[in-house]
Amino acid sequence: MNMKKLEKYEEKCIECHACEDVCAKTYFKSEDRGKSRIVINEELDEKGQKINVCNQCGECMEVCPELALTRDKKGVVRLDKDKCVECLICVGFCPYLSMRVHKDLLEPFKCIACGLCAKECPTEAIEIVETV
């Protein structure tokens, strides 16, 4: 199975938040880092993560009642907003807390491994990896 995902190297992260900025700007035309699909925690979250980003494990697909989450050809898990009923089960069930929500939005959102953040990262703390 093809797999494309954002790999993280937390020890390299300097918490500059450049990844968050480019993500929020790209997908929501927003300066609000809360709308980024990648999250840099200055204090580790309950899973012990400094960098919180989807690893495309696909557990969210299994709990979606509407089959709105599917894996594309490259192995990236994507949300079909038309099918999504905004129940947020995927948010509560993500083992890495990587399905995101924002008060301006009813539907959740997640990293789709586009790699724009990796290009911005000054320390190579994140990179796109693809396996076939």
Added chain:
Amino acid sequence: MMSVVIAKERVEEMKNNRKVLKALEYTPTKVNRGYTDKTLYINLTDNQVEFRDIPEMVKEKFIGGKGYGLWHLWNGIKDDTKWNDPENEIVISPGPIAGITQYPGAGKSLVVSISPITGTVIDSNVGGHFGPLMKFSGFDALEIQGKAEKDVVVFIDGNKGTISIEEAPVETIDSHILAEELTEMYADDEEDKRHISVVSSGQAAEHSYIGLLNFSFYDKRKKAQRLKQAGRGGIGTVFRDKKIKALIVKYKGVKGDSNHPADVEKIKQVGMKLHKEVHDFDDEQCQMRQVGTANLFETMSDYDLLPVNNFQYGSHKDAAATGGRAALKKVLQQNEPDGCWFGCSMSCAKSAVEYELQTGPYKGQKVVVDGPEYETIAGVGSNCGIFDIDYVLECNFYCDTYGVDTISFGTLTAFAMECYERGVIDKEVTGGLEMTFGNKDAAMELLHQMARGEGFGVVAGKGVRAMRELFVKEYGADENLLLDIGMESKGLEYSQYVSKESLAQQGGYALTNKGPQHDEAWLIFMDMVNNQIPTFDDKAEALHYFPMFRTWFGLQGLCKLPWNDVEPISNRDIEGPEAAKVPEHVQNYVDLYNAVTGNNIDKQEMILQSERVYNFQKVFNIRLGVVGIEGDRAPYRSVGPVTKEEYLSREDRYDKQMKEKIGVDPEGKSVEEKMAITREFRESQFAQLRDTVYKRRGWTVEGIPTLEHLQNIGMDLPEVMEVVKPYLSK
């Protein structure tokens, strides 16, 4: 996975035989803060369709769901209306919170009618998509009155804004086929099927008093309509008596704000919090996601609470092997979303797939079996002395598709079996059925007879009370014995818990509005296992608070299960009866209500909302003739050991209680003497409990709500006061 495929020719045949009796267009009212403030009224006698406004007073006092059902029914009927009179109604209402997609268990419909089996008002809480889709189509309640001349369906299209009543002569009656036929007929394509929900019943509902309604939801993975049941009290029987084959709603466009709440962000936050609790704790707590409510089966047997052989005993050596969690996981499909409305991460619906039927008209077909719930596996299984998971699936499937309540079917079959074994009835009465405990073939045949309208199935299908009366009148049965072992109160069959060792639960069953159903109060663990409510006052407080709290789910269109079938971390630090309330989750519900409606209630106001409706329902019972302590009669089987065998099976326990609780030394006394002493004590305890509970609830010793109480809670409507006044002046 699709098990029932409907051919194009079949759809054409159905369409060609339809006759439109009424068709009209309307502009669906948009939902605002959980309400449309509209009722859809349909009279099937003259095909009258009306859109009625719901007055502000009704909204304030009756809230929605069951409250709306009771209010509409009260106004639609006369004091002497019987279940099969045309003016009896079926009212379906989801409630204001129903339809949010972010919190588990928030898509319920409440169905209210006059019950054929109790003769008084019944309410039933059911999942499936019908209620929320109906609300999004513009209606807080659907009120159906009158009787059609020939079989009809009612179709509501909430996007197009159309309603039609059509004669539907060729459609199948049994639900597992009918729901698929109608889905195939009304959906544009496979993708469109998810927008359709069907309400239907089945053949056995026509010949019994225990008919149910199936509410469907389309399962996209299985490509099948799944069925959830409004099981209790025979509403399916009323449905078929009105010659309704099905109600269908179609609505596309459900989103997180379809209920147009005042504060959607709050709902999101509370919902995500609960999803995470279910994710983190369900595997170590109830395993609802893996085995559903049936997780209880093994536990109940461990605590001597599982009904075995018509509630005689409380455990069985084969319970774990045939219905324990491990055994269930082998037959129930794992790891698929199983919520009966969107956002239910508790996901307890559960199903067995590719089950090959062994009996009956669909023998050999491979089907999806919804369930079995705990109530079903205990009711049709252990309580009938049957420990066989395949039988439970078979019986569960046929009960659902025939439109029969598994709880009543289980309890009445167990009663017939005990009567048979005690020689009250014989093969001549049963038409050859050997109704011994454990005889699964006889039990299945009984169900098939009910569907065909034949033989002993028709007799049994009238329920425990009717059987008792018949056996006494026609076959000279000992009435006192049958009163003791016939597990009904108000005519409704008991649900499946042995309450002998929990006085509070005896009250939780008998001191109820609709009859012995555990949805009012389930206090066994608090009372018997944890001993948290030792005094009469403690028990009475629990029998006030919990029925009121649980009534609230029915006003809002909510499911009870996510309240306490997963517990948050905060509950670990709470001790005593407060822990059973799960305070954090109660606050969730207060927050959800406020977030949907924009109101600002607290936990006290929440109970008051329920208290109004609960007392209204109590007065409704009085209006229909269920009055006084006789109306709350508990059969002695629910209170203590009726027979010698029962006493002897737990002799050490009963002897110890006699010594410690009653203060009588059992030494040297015969079993009969000990049984009599135990009975006298237990019945006096029950009477004392009843008096204490009535008082706590603001009722007289005869169970009549006082005028002062009705005024205090704001349920002092003139028509309500009129009903109770004659009883208070006596």
